[in-house]
């Protein structure tokens with residue numbers, strides 16, 4: 001079975017991430033969304049919440065799974081049997097960032113390939129931080145995130 005790992009922080013998962021995961025699920029027999037447990041970023045959602053939101057968002061796709069992970073992405077890729085790491089490219093700067101990560105990952109595990117998909121035009125400006133900022137300020141984010149994420153963002157805002 002050809003398996004791909006789609007790693008990220010997913011704080012929270014957005015329609016931009018979903019676009020990449022779903023398109024990858026048409027290329028690979030199975031896609032594992034790997035939710036990185038300990039990124040060096042301030043998080044709005046803890047790992048359990050990020051995993052749950054991703055799971056709810058992909059529940060209609062039978063060949064997409066969600067798992068949390070720690071440590072090196074390439075090690076987690078080997079652990080789940082992934083032959084490829086999938087990443088989305090939005091703007092030019094993403095390419096430079098991905099290129100550096102890919103070179104390091106290739107040094108660590110040359111057998112794992114990087115597959116980059118171009119982000120769809122309508123999500124090229126989207127990032128989780130931008131989304132959270134707009135949500136905090138009560139902006140309309142409903143067409144940018146899956147419904148469970150919109151609800152979770154609303155709840156966070158109300159509990160502040």
Ligand code: COA
Pocket residue numbers: 007008009010011014015016017020036039041071072073074088089090100101102104105119123126127128129130
């Ligand atoms: N649509 C919408 N947003 C997108 C996107 C897309 N297609 N692609 C990326 N983004 C956003 C993300 O939401 C994120 O937003 P934020 O910074 O506001 O939170 C931003 O773009 C950066 O995304 P990404 O590059 O995927 O970073 P990440 O933090 O989500 O994931 C890891 C980075 C986890 C993959 C990387 O740090 C890693 O592999 N860590 C594990 C340790 C390791 O192996 N290190 C060595 C790597 S060489």
